Amino acid sequence: MGMAERLVVIGGDAAGMSAASQARRRRGADDLEIVAFERGRHTSYSACGIPYWIGGDTDGPDELIARTPEEHRARGIDLRLGTEVTEVDPARGRVLARDPDGRETWTSYDHLVIATGAVPLRPPIPGIDAPGVYGVQTLDDGEAVLRGLDRAGVRRAVVVGGGYIGVEMAEAMLRHGLEVTMVDRNDQPMNTLDPDMGSLVRQAMEGLGVKVVSGAAVREVLVGADGRASAVATDEATFPADLVVLGLGVRPGTDLAAAAGLPLGEHGGLLTDRAMRVHGAEGIWAGGDCVEVLNLVSGAFQHIALGTHANKQGRVIGINIGGGYATFPGVVGTAVSKVCDVEIARTGLKESQARAAGLQYVTAVVESTSRAGYYPDAALMTVKMLAERGTGRLLGLQIVGRDSAAKRVDIGAVALTAGMTVDEMTGLDLGYAPPFSPVWDPVLVAARKASDAVAADIRRG
Amino acid sequence: MGMAERLVVIGGDAAGMSAASQARRRRGADDLEIVAFERGRHTSYSACGIPYWIGGDTDGPDELIARTPEEHRARGIDLRLGTEVTEVDPARGRVLARDPDGRETWTSYDHLVIATGAVPLRPPIPGIDAPGVYGVQTLDDGEAVLRGLDRAGVRRAVVVGGGYIGVEMAEAMLRHGLEVTMVDRNDQPMNTLDPDMGSLVRQAMEGLGVKVVSGAAVREVLVGADGRASAVATDEATFPADLVVLGLGVRPGTDLAAAAGLPLGEHGGLLTDRAMRVHGAEGIWAGGDCVEVLNLVSGAFQHIALGTHANKQGRVIGINIGGGYATFPGVVGTAVSKVCDVEIARTGLKESQARAAGLQYVTAVVESTSRAGYYPDAALMTVKMLAERGTGRLLGLQIVGRDSAAKRVDIGAVALTAGMTVDEMTGLDLGYAPPFSPVWDPVLVAARKASDAVAADIRRG
Numbered sequence: 001m002g003m004a005e006r007l008v009v010i011g012g013d014a015a016g017m018s019a020a021s022q023a024r025r026r027r028g029a030d031d032l033e034i035v036a037f038e039r040g041r042h043t044s045y046s047a048c049g050i051p052y053w054i055g056g057d058t059d060g061p062d063e064l065i066a067r068t069p070e071e072h073r074a075r076g077i078d079l080r081l082g083t084e085v086t087e088v089d090p091a092r093g094r095v096l097a098r099d100p101d102g103r104e105t106w107t108s109y110d111h112l113v114i115a116t117g118a119v120p121l122r123p124p125i126p127g128i129d130a131p132g133v134y135g136v137q138t139l140d141d142g143e144a145v146l147r148g149l150d151r152a153g154v155r156r157a158v159v160v161g162g163g164y165i166g167v168e169m170a171e172a173m174l175r176h177g178l179e180v181t182m183v184d185r186n187d188q189p190m191n192t193l194d195p196d197m198g199s200l201v202r203q204a205m206e207g208l209g210v211k212v213v214s215g216a217a218v219r220e221v222l223v224g225a226d227g228r229a230s231a232v233a234t235d236e237a238t239f240p241a242d243l244v245v246l247g248l249g250v251r252p253g254t255d256l257a258a259a260a261g262l263p264l265g266e267h268g269g270l271l272t273d274r275a276m277r278v279h280g281a282e283g284i285w286a287g288g289d290c291v292e293v294l295n296l297v298s299g300a301f302q303h304i305a306l307g308t309h310a311n312k313q314g315r316v317i318g319i320n321i322g323g324g325y326a327t328f329p330g331v332v333g334t335a336v337s338k339v340c341d342v343e344i345a346r347t348g349l350k351e352s353q354a355r356a357a358g359l360q361y362v363t364a365v366v367e368s369t370s371r372a373g374y375y376p377d378a379a380l381m382t383v384k385m386l387a388e389r390g391t392g393r394l395l396g397l398q399i400v401g402r403d404s405a406a407k408r409v410d411i412g413a414v415a416l417t418a419g420m421t422v423d424e425m426t427g428l429d430l431g432y433a434p435p436f437s438p439v440w441d442p443v444l445v446a447a448r449k450a451s452d453a454v455a456a457d458i459r460r461g
Numbered sequence: 462m463g464m465a466e467r468l469v470v471i472g473g474d475a476a477g478m479s480a481a482s483q484a485r486r487r488r489g490a491d492d493l494e495i496v497a498f499e500r501g502r503h504t505s506y507s508a509c510g511i512p513y514w515i516g517g518d519t520d521g522p523d524e525l526i527a528r529t530p531e532e533h534r535a536r537g538i539d540l541r542l543g544t545e546v547t548e549v550d551p552a553r554g555r556v557l558a559r560d561p562d563g564r565e566t567w568t569s570y571d572h573l574v575i576a577t578g579a580v581p582l583r584p585p586i587p588g589i590d591a592p593g594v595y596g597v598q599t600l601d602d603g604e605a606v607l608r609g610l611d612r613a614g615v616r617r618a619v620v621v622g623g624g625y626i627g628v629e630m631a632e633a634m635l636r637h638g639l640e641v642t643m644v645d646r647n648d649q650p651m652n653t654l655d656p657d658m659g660s661l662v663r664q665a666m667e668g669l670g671v672k673v674v675s676g677a678a679v680r681e682v683l684v685g686a687d688g689r690a691s692a693v694a695t696d697e698a699t700f701p702a703d704l705v706v707l708g709l710g711v712r713p714g715t716d717l718a719a720a721a722g723l724p725l726g727e728h729g730g731l732l733t734d735r736a737m738r739v740h741g742a743e744g745i746w747a748g749g750d751c752v753e754v755l756n757l758v759s760g761a762f763q764h765i766a767l768g769t770h771a772n773k774q775g776r777v778i779g780i781n782i783g784g785g786y787a788t789f790p791g792v793v794g795t796a797v798s799k800v801c802d803v804e805i806a807r808t809g810l811k812e813s814q815a816r817a818a819g820l821q822y823v824t825a826v827v828e829s830t831s832r833a834g835y836y837p838d839a840a841l842m843t844v845k846m847l848a849e850r851g852t853g854r855l856l857g858l859q860i861v862g863r864d865s866a867a868k869r870v871d872i873g874a875v876a877l878t879a880g881m882t883v884d885e886m887t888g889l890d891l892g893y894a895p896p897f898s899p900v901w902d903p904v905l906v907a908a909r910k911a912s913d914a915v916a917a918d919i920r921r922g
Contacts, residue, residue, distance in 0.1 A: 014900070049835060049895045058895075063835040066900075164894075307900045308893035329888045336892035345892055374510060374524040404868060407898070410891045411871050417889060418879030427790045428878060430871045431797035431806055432769035433625075434510045434519075437868070439475070439527075439768045 004033045007321060008095055008109035010085045010256070012038030013045065014310035015288025015317070016115030017067065020077050022318020023111075029076045032321075035107060036077055037097050039084035042139050043069050048307050050142040051165065054149075055172030061139040088112070088260035090281055111283050111321050114257055114270060115314065118250035118289035118305045127221030132229035133244040136165055148243050149176050156181070158232040158241035160218050162189035165247030167201065167339040170210050173245070174340070181211040181239045183218055183232055192335060193398050194350045196365070197384055200400040204342040213239070250305045252290045265292040267303040274327040276317045285321070287313030287328075294330035297348045297395060297416055298357035304331060332416040333396075336406040345409035348396030348416050349386060360389040362457050364422075364449035368442035370403040372434035379403035383446040385412075385422060392421040392454040397443070404436075411443045422450040465494045468782060469556055469570035471546045471717070473499025474506065475771035476749025476778070477576030478528065481538050483779020484572075490537045493782075496568060497538055498558050500545035503600050504530050509768050511603045512626065515610075516633030522600040549573070549721035551742055572744050572782050575718055575731060576775065579711035579750035579766045588682030593690035594705040597626055609704050610637050617642070619693040619702035621679050623650035626708030628662065628800040631671050634706070635801070642672040642700045644679055644693055653796060654859050655811045657826070658845055661861040665803040674700070711766045713751045726753040728764040735788040737778045746782070748774030748789075755791035758809045758856060758877055759818035765792060793877040794857075797867040806870035809857030809877050810847060821850040823918050825883075825910035829903035831864040833895035840864035844907040846873075846883060853882035853915040858904070865897075872904045883911040 007023055009016040020034050036043075044067040053060030072079050082100035089095065094108040120137045122128055134145045148154065157173040159166050162184030173180045182189065182205065188198030189205060189212060202212050216234040221244055224230030229244045252269035254262075263271045263279045269292035271279045276291075278284040288310035292301040312328055319326040334347040354361045364385045371378040381401025388395055397412030399405050415425055425447035432439055440448075468484055470477040481495050497504075505528040514521030533540045543561035550556065555569040581598045583589055595606045609615065618634040620627050623645030634641045643650065643666065649659030650666060650673060663673050677695040682705055685691030690705045713730035715723075724732045724740045730753035732740045737752075739745040749771035753762040773789055780787040795808040815822045825846045832839040842862025849856055858873030860866050876886055886908035893900055901909075 046833065046835070046895065046900070048893075048900075049833060052836060052895055057837055058835040060835075306893065308891070308898075308902075311900050312888065327888075329885075331890045334890040334892050336894045336897050338894070338896050343897075347890070347892070372507065372510060374507070374519040374521075375513060376518055404865065406894075407865060407868065407892055408871070410869070410889075410902075411875055413890050413892070414872055414875035414879065414881075417885075418875065418881065420875075420879065424790075424878075427773065427788075428871075429792045429795045429808070429874050430769070431795050431808075431868055431874070432509075432767065433797045433799070433867075434507065434513055435799050436797050436804075437769075439507070439509075439772050441769075441871075 004031055005110040006033040006035065006108065007111045007113065008107055009034065009036035009113045009115060010095065011115035011117055011288070012036050012043040012079060013115065013117055013288065014307050015314035016113055017044045017072060018311050018314025019113045019115065019285070019287060019317035019321065020072070021075065022315050023321040024075055024077060026319070026322025026324060034077045036072070036079045037083045037085050038079065038081050040138065041081055043067060043072055043079065045139055046307060047137060050136050050139070051168035051172050053142055054136070054145050054169070055175045061142060064139065085256060088256055090260055090262070090284060093283060109283065111285065113317055114278070114284065114286040114290060115288045116253040116256055116290045119253045120246065120250050121248040122246060123218065123248070125218060125220050127223050127229060130221055130223045130229045131227060132242070133221055133246065135246050136169060137250070145245065154242040155179060156240055157243045157245060158183060158239050159245045159247055160232065161247035161249065162186060162214070163191060163247060163249055164335065164337045167205065167337060169245045169247050170205065171339045174208060174210065180209070181213060183213045183216050183234060183239065185215065185217045187215050189214070190344055192350065193344070193346055194384065197382065197398045197400055200382055201339070201342065201344055205339055208340050250289065252303055254290050257290065265301050267292055267301070269303045271301070274329060275320050276313050276328055285317045287317050296330040296332050298353060300357060304333070306335065332413050334409060334413045336409060338406065341402050343401055343406035345399040345406040346397070347409050347412045348394065350396055350398065351386065354386055354395050359395060361386045361395050362389060362450065362453040364446055364453050366442065366446045366449050368445045369438055370401060370405060370442070371436060372438050375434045377403055381405040381442055383442045385446040385450040387422040387450045387454050389454070389457055392423050392451065394420055394422050394425060408443055422447045422454060426451055465492055466571040467494040467496065467569065468572045468574065469568055470495065470497035470574045470576060471556065472576035472578055472749070473497050473504040473540060474576065474578055474749065475768050476775040477574055478505045478533060479772050479775025480574045480576065480746070480748065480778040480782065481533070482536065483776050484782040485536055485538060487780070487783025487785060495538045497533070497540045498544045498546050499540065499542050501599065502542055504528060504533055504540065506600055507768060508598060511597050511600070512629035512633050514603055515597070515606050515630070516636045522603060525600065546717060549717055551721055551723070551745060554744060570744065572746065574778055575739070575745065575747040575751060576749045577714040577717055577751045580714045581707065581711050582709040583707060584679065584709070586679060586681055588684050588690060591682055591684045591690045592688060593703070594682055594707065596707050597630060598711070606706065615703040616640060617701055618704045618706060619644060619700050620706045620708055621693065622708035622710065623647060623675070624652060624708060624710055625796065625798045628666065628798060630706045630708050631666065632800045635669060635671065641670070642674060644674045644677050644695060644700065646676065646678045648676050650675070651805055653811065654805070654807055655845065658843065658859045658861055661843055662800070662803065662805055666800055669801050711750065713764055715751050718747070718751065726762050728753055728762070730764045732762070735790060736781050737774050737789055746778045748778050757791040757793050759814060761818060765794070767796065793874050795870060795874045797870060799867065802863050804862055804867035806860040806867040807858070808870050808873045809855065811857055811859065812847065815847055815856050820856060822847045822856050823850060823911065823914040825907055825914050827903065827906045827910050829906045830899055831862060831866060831903070832897060833899050836895045838864055842866040842903055844903045846907040846911040848883040848911045848915050850915070850918055853884050853912065855881055855883050855886060869904055883908045883915060887912055
C-alpha cells in the first residue's frame with residue numbers, strides 16, 4: 001500500500017470541518033491523513049445563533065456547537081486547537097503553524113482547504129476598542145456581551161449597524177430590558193432590502209421601542225471616567241450607551257491567502273471554480289466566509305458570509321477530495337431574518353443590485369395575508385418582486401411580514417435558480433389550505449402583479 | 462357600435478365567478494353581457510374553510526364568502542341565484558335554465574363557462590340519507606352539521622373517509638369534545654401520501670385521541686328508533702354514532718356536460734386545452750372542480766378538486782374571453798393540510814402514482830428539525846423524496862411535521878415545475894437563519910439523501 005495523502009484544513013468551523021468530515025467519510029485514515037488547524041478554542045459552531053443565545057432564546061455556548069473537537073478527533077481528524085497558521089507556501093505545498101506554546105512548524109499537504117472565515121468590520125474610530133464595545137462574531141464575543149449585560153446599572157445599548165446582526169442584536173438587547181438605539185449609516189435598516197421594504201422594518205422596530213437613527217456615520221465611541229464606553233457620537237448627535245454592540249458586517253478573512261499570492265476577487269474573497277478549487281493553485285481548495293460566490297442572477301461574484309453556504313461548500317470540497325464529484329453552482333442571494341415577530345426575507349437582486357448588473361426591471365409590491373383571511377392569526381405581509389423588462393424573468397423577491405412570511409422566499413429562490421418568468425410563476429401549484437395560505441398565495445399575487453407590469457411596460461415600448 | 466357579446470356562466474363559485482370578474486375587468490358592459498346561473502344561494506365561497514368554521518376556528522358562513530351576490534351584481538354581472546341550468550345545447554349555443562319559480566328559459570351565449578364543480582361521493586348503502594348523516598361540501602352542509610352538534614346528548618362522531626376532509630373534520634369534532642372514530646377503507650389515513658408517511662398521520666391522530674379504523678369499508682349506517690343515524694357498520698364492527706360525517710371525496714359534476722355530449726376524461730372530468738377551452742366545443746370553456754388537469758410530473762390527466770386550481774383556471778378563462786392570453790399549464794399535485802398541530806404536505810407523485818405512470822424511482826426518507834436544533838420550538842419533521850432512476854429528476858415530496866413543515870412543500874412544487882434533479886436541489890439557496898431553518902433545510906437533507914440513492918442505484922446498475 002502506498003503512503004497516505006495528507007489533507008490540511010485551515011479553520012475549524014463550518015466549511016473546514018464539513019470538508020474534513022466528508023473527506024473522512026469517503027477515505028479512511030490509511031488513505032488520507034487529515035490535520036485541521038483552528039486558532040480558537042471551538043469547532044463547528046453556529047455564529048448565526050449568537051444573537052439568540054444573547055437574547056435568551058437558547059442556552060449557550062455548548063448548544064451552538066454542532067460538533068465538538070472531541071467528536072472530530074473521534075472521527076480520525078487530527079485537530080490542533082489554539083494553533084494559528086501564519087503562512088501558506090503553495091510552491092512547496094506546506095503551511096507554517098504556531099502552536100499554543102509559540103512553536104512554529106511546517107506541515108506539508110497534498111490537499112489544502114482554506115476556510116479562514118470572515119473578519120468583523122471595525123471602523124478605525126476613537127474609542128472603538130474600549131471596554132464595553134462588543135462584537136458578535138465568536139462564542140467568546142457572546143460570553144463577553146453576556147458579562148457586559150450582567151454589570152450593574154446597564155440600561156442603554158447602542159447597536160451600530162442596521163443589517164442582519166444589527167436588527168437581531170437590537171432584539172436581544174430589548175429582551176434584556178434595555179433602551180436600544182440602532183445607529184446605521186444607510187437610509188433604512190436592512191440595506192439588503194430596497195428602501196421601501198426597509199422602511200417597513202424601521203416601522204416595526206420603532207413599534208418595538210427601538211430608536212432607529214439612519215443615515216448616520218459613527219464618528220467616535222466616547223469613553224467615561226471608568227475607561228468604559230459611555231456614548232456613541234455621530235456628526236449630528238451623541239447617544240449615551242452603557243453597552244455598544246458592533247454589527248457592521250464582515251470582510252473575507254483572506255490576509256493569509258493574499259500573502260500567499262492566491263487570487264482574490266474585487267470584494268477581497270478567494271476566487272474558486274465550481275468544484276471550490278482556488279483558481280490556478282494546485283491542490284488548494286477554499287470555502288465558507290473567505291470566498292466569493294457567483295450570484296446566478298447578476299452573473300457577478302459577491303461576498304456573502306452565511307453558514308448555509310459554508311456548509312454546502314465544505315461538503316462539496318470534501319466530496320471532491322474524497323474522490324467523488326460535486327460542485328457549488330452559486331447563490332441567488334437568499335437571506336431571512338426576524339426582529340421579534342417581524343420576519344424579513346430577500347432573494348435575488350434588489351433594485352440597486354439589478355441596476356449595477358446592467359439589468360432593467362419592473363417592480364410590483366402587494367400586500368396579502370399569510371393564511372386565508374378568515375383563519376386565525378392570518379397576518380398581512382408585503383411582497384415585492386422585480387422582473388426583467390421584456391423577458392419577465394424573475395430577478396428578485398423581498399418579503400416583510402409577521403406570520404410564516406420569511407420562508408416563502410424559498411419559492412423565489414427555486415424560481416430564480418430555474419430562471420422562471422413571473423408569468424410562469426402565476427401558474428405555480430403552491431400548497432393551499434386555509435391554515436397555510438389564501439387561495440392565491442401572496443407570492444402568486446405578487447407574480448400576477450409583476451406579470452401585468454411586464455406586459456404594461458412592453459405595451460409602452 | 463356592434464351588439465355586445467354574451468358570456469354565460471354555469472356555477473357561481475370560484476372558477477365561474479373568477480372568469481366572470483376577469484372578463485368584466487377587460488370588457489365593459491357595452492361590449493360583454495355577463496349572465497351567471499347559480500343553483501344555490503351563495504357565490505364565491507370557500508368550501509375548504511367549512512371544517513374550520515365547524516371546528517370553531519373561524520366564524521361563518523359569511524366570513525367564508527369571498528364575494529357576495531350583491532358585489533358581483535355591482536360589477537355588472539347578471540347573477541341568477543336559485544337558478545339551475547338543466548341543459549346545454551352546444552349546437553345552437555344556448556342553455557336552458559329553471560328559475561326559482563320553476564320557469565324554464567333558453568339563454569343564448571357567445572361564450573359559455575362551465576364551472577359546475579364537484580359532487581360529493583355518497584356510497585349507495587342503507588341509511589346513508591338518514592338524518593344525522595352530514596356532508597361538508599356546501600355552506601348549507603356546514604350549518605346542518607353545526608345544528609347537529611347542538612342537539613342534546615351528542616357525544617360520539619364517526620367520520621367516514623380518511624382524506625383531507627376526513628382528517629380536518631375529525632379535528633373539528635374533537636374540538637367540540639366528541640369521541641371521534643374515523644373509518645377509512647385505505648390502509649392508512651391520507652391516502653394521497655405513501656403508506657409509510659400516512660402511518661405518521663395515523664400515529665398523530667391516535668395521539669389526539671381519534672380512533673382510526675383503517676382498511677374498513679362502510680356497509681351500512683344504522684338508524685335508531687328516532688329515525689336518526691345511530692351507528693356505522695363495517696364488515697368487522699359497528700361504531701355507535703350520534704353524528705356521522707361523510708368525507709369521501711368528490712367526483713366531477715359533469716352530468717350536464719355529459720348530456721350535452723362534451724368530452725370527458727377517464728376520471729369523469731371535462732377535457733380542456735391549456736387555455737381552458739373544452740376540446741372541440743366552439744365557444745365553451747370549463748374550469749374548477751368539473752375539469753381534469755394535466756399532471757406535469759406523470760404526464761397524465763387527473764381530477765383534483767382544489768380552490769386554488771379553480772381560481773387560477775377561472776382567471777385564465779376570464780383573461781382569454783376578455784381578449785388577453787393566458788394558459789393553465791397543469792399541476793404538480795401539491796396539497797397541504799393539518800390535523801391539530803400536525804402538518805401534512807405532498808407534491809408530485811407518490812410511489813403508486815409513479816409506478817402507474819411507468820416511472821421508476823428511488824426514495825429517501827429523512828428526519829430533521831424545522832429550525833436550528835437549539836432554537837425554541839424546533840420540531841421534528843419527516844421528509845420523503847422520490848427521484849427518478851438514472852436521471853435523478855425529482856418526482857415527489859411528502860412532509861409530515863409539527864412546525865412550519867407543510868409550506869416547505871412549495872420548494873418541491875417549484876422544483877417539479879422546473880424539472881430539477883435532486884442533485885441540483887442539494888445546491889438550492891434556501892432561506893437560512895436559526896429561527897427558520899437548520900443550516901441544512903430539511904428539504905436539502907432529503908435531497909442529499911435522494912441524490913446519494915440515485916447514485917447508489919446507478920452503481921448497482
